[in-house]
Amino acid sequence: MAGRLESCSSDPSSVSYLTQREAAEIDEELMGPLGFSVDQLMELAGLSVATSIAEVYKASEYKRVLAICGPGNNGGDGLVAARHLFHFGYKPYICYPKRTPKPLYTGLVTQLESLRVPFLSVEDLPPDLSTEYDILLDAVFGFSFHGAARPPFDDILRRLIGMRKSDQTNKKSPVIVSIDIPSGWHVEEGDISGEGIKPDMLVSLTAPKLCAKQFHGPHHFLGGRFVPPPIAEKYNLRLPPYPGASMCVHIGKAPQVDISAMRENYISPEFHEEEVDADPIKQFCKWFEEAVAAGLREANAMALSTAGKDGKPSSRMVLLKGVDEDGFVWYTNYESQKGCQLSENPWASLLFYWESLNRQVRVEGSVEKVSNEESEKYFHSRPHGSQIGAIVSKQSSIVPGRQVLHQQYRELEEKFSNVNLIPKPEHWGGYRLKPELIEFWQGQQSRLHDRLQYRPQEIDGRQVWKIVRLAP
Numbered sequence: 001m002a003g004r005l006e007s008c009s010s011d012p013s014s015v016s017y018l019t020q021r022e023a024a025e026i027d028e029e030l031m032g033p034l035g036f037s038v039d040q041l042m043e044l045a046g047l048s049v050a051t052s053i054a055e056v057y058k059a060s061e062y063k064r065v066l067a068i069c070g071p072g073n074n075g076g077d078g079l080v081a082a083r084h085l086f087h088f089g090y091k092p093y094i095c096y097p098k099r100t101p102k103p104l105y106t107g108l109v110t111q112l113e114s115l116r117v118p119f120l121s122v123e124d125l126p127p128d129l130s131t132e133y134d135i136l137l138d139a140v141f142g143f144s145f146h147g148a149a150r151p152p153f154d155d156i157l158r159r160l161i162g163m164r165k166s167d168q169t170n171k172k173s174p175v176i177v178s179i180d181i182p183s184g185w186h187v188e189e190g191d192i193s194g195e196g197i198k199p200d201m202l203v204s205l206t207a208p209k210l211c212a213k214q215f216h217g218p219h220h221f222l223g224g225r226f227v228p229p230p231i232a233e234k235y236n237l238r239l240p241p242y243p244g245a246s247m248c249v250h251i252g253k254a255p256q257v258d259i260s261a262m263r264e265n266y267i268s269p270e271f272h273e274e275e276v277d278a279d280p281i282k283q284f285c286k287w288f289e290e291a292v293a294a295g296l297r298e299a300n301a302m303a304l305s306t307a308g309k310d311g312k313p314s315s316r317m318v319l320l321k322g323v324d325e326d327g328f329v330w331y332t333n334y335e336s337q338k339g340c341q342l343s344e345n346p347w348a349s350l351l352f353y354w355e356s357l358n359r360q361v362r363v364e365g366s367v368e369k370v371s372n373e374e375s376e377k378y379f380h381s382r383p384h385g386s387q388i389g390a391i392v393s394k395q396s397s398i399v400p401g402r403q404v405l406h407q408q409y410r411e412l413e414e415k416f417s418n419v420n421l422i423p424k425p426e427h428w429g430g431y432r433l434k435p436e437l438i439e440f441w442q443g444q445q446s447r448l449h450d451r452l453q454y455r456p457q458e459i460d461g462r463q464v465w466k467i468v469r470l471a472p
């Protein structure tokens with residue numbers, strides 16, 4: 001593979017596209033019989049736009065955002081998006097030349113002013129947009145656009161078009177993000193002249209409009225996670241599922257990424273010898289609590305690496321279920337691959353990676369089984385389904401098909417339906433790794449990371465932990 005990867009996203013052919021009339025009708029229905037207010041929909045639309053941007057263009061690299069807002073609701077979406085982007089750590093600027101005196105819009109302006117977000121007139125805009133901004137947010141026209149753009153928007157659109165053309169030699173030019181419709185494009189026919197703006201990202205709202213079929217930029221997102229079933233049914237809308245609690249979903253052709261160019265620059269507070277706890281377990285607990293407080297999902301997930309007598313290592317994720325001075329505990333099937341390897345070679349390593357904190361913790365040491373009582377106690381604390389699952393699963397053995405697992409699961413569910421205590425299989429239980437090495441890694445800029453390693457040392461017959469700094 002030549003370093004190229006297609007990232008996952010929804011199949012564009014399975015998504016519905018709306019005509020201009022349908023878009024306007026849906027708008028009216030949402031705000032009529034379905035009880036929404038325009039403020040609500042605009043807030044959700046603007047939030048979807050801001051979260052889509054944050055998914056692709058990180059604030060650390062694309063900080064300066066110029067939101068160009070038009071006279072209608074598309075412009076309102078831009079104002080809302082700019083406010084959210086401010087709170088996400090971006091630096092927004094607003095160009096809003098044709099203001100609407102309605103309270104909704106004056107409120108949005110006041111909110112931005114209270115955040116000290118600068119408002120620029122068309123005359124204030126720098127002659128070359130490409131040097132001053134990292135993101136140009138096109139919130140000029142939405143689905144009610146018709147005809148040819150009138151002043152002052154005609155000139156602004158020309159500058160966006162010109163900037164992209166004259167900038168092809170520049171290393172990094174700003175990206176254009178269009179809300180709902182690339183402004184100036186025909187809502188259904190798209191970029192009729194072929195001379196229109198060429199956004200890098202399009203965030204369609206509610207459902208893509210027909211013109212979006214002509215969008216060939218790298219990032220097509222759908223936002224506006226508020227479509228109620230009556231609308232979806234009436235307009236026969238096929239929309240991709242939104243992941244988790246996300247306000248946006250990537251649709252369209254998956255962007256090609258150059259794996260070799262994928263890298264993050266870690267920016268973190270420095271991590272010094274003076275500030276760490278003399279006891280690595282206490283230090284681990286401190287970092288673990290910080291990972292949990294930072295809202296990391298499964299901060300207790302760790303990679304466990306083992307090797308049997310053939311010396312060939314293998315890794316898999318397991319969940320940390322306890323940690324104290326005696327070591328790190330996880331539970332599994334003693335007859336699994338890892339179980340067999342540990343019976344041949346009771347040494348292992350554990351690895352935690354807390355991505356958003358730029359932290360890694362590495363633990364190495366000897367492994368033994370926890371007491372049967374400890375395993376019993378933990379086993380019975382698990383949800384019933386997981387207890388049955390552990391009985392069903394002869395972990396790491398070949399199964400002929402998923403239905404076999406389901407069949408056995410159903411039989412056991414039936415068998416244990418009136419039983420208080422589901423018996424723990426003998427071959428299921430915990431392991432405890434007693435550390436002989438713990439290393440705390442804090443990512444830093446230019447790959448000059450902090451690495452503090454603890455190893456036990458005997459001083460006057462007493463075991464103490466020696467801390468050394470390792471080169472990154």
Ligand SMILES: NC(=O)C1=CN([C@@H]2O[C@H](COP(=O)(O)OP(=O)(O)OC[C@H]3O[C@@H](n4cnc5c(N)ncnc54)[C@H](OP(=O)(O)O)[C@@H]3O)[C@@H](O)[C@H]2O)[C@@H](O)CC1
Pocket residue numbers: 023026027030041042045070071072073074075076077140141142143144145146147148149150153179180181205206224
């Ligand atoms: N579920 C939904 O539906 C949701 C929709 N939402 C958002 O609403 C958007 C649609 O909003 P919208 O209807 O206000 O229309 P939009 O295009 O922003 O502006 C119309 C303005 O532009 C003007 N104008 C038109 N042509 C022009 C020209 N050639 N040159 C100059 N001006 C021109 C026109 O003036 P007029 O021609 O009427 O005098 C009017 O003032 C939609 O795309 C989405 O972003 C979300 O907020 C929430 C959920």
Ligand SMILES: Cc1cc2nc3c(=O)[nH]c(=O)nc-3n(C[C@H](O)[C@H](O)[C@H](O)COP(=O)(O)O)c2cc1C
Pocket residue numbers: 298301314315316317318319320330331332333336337338339395396
């Ligand atoms: C986040 C995560 C946590 C996991 N936790 C455990 C666990 O605590 N115990 C376990 O036996 N398997 C766990 N698994 C499944 C293992 O990664 C692995 O598939 C399984 O234990 C079989 O590994 P083996 O064949 O190398 O023994 C987890 C997987 C993931 C992705």
Ligand SMILES: Cc1ncc(COP(=O)(O)O)c(C=O)c1O
Pocket residue numbers: 319331332382386
């Ligand atoms: C097969 C298996 N066993 C055990 C666990 C440990 O988790 P828990 O005891 O919380 O179910 C996991 C977690 O993913 C797992 O996949």
Ligand SMILES: [K+]
Pocket residue numbers: 074138139140141142178179180181182183
């Ligand atoms: K737009």
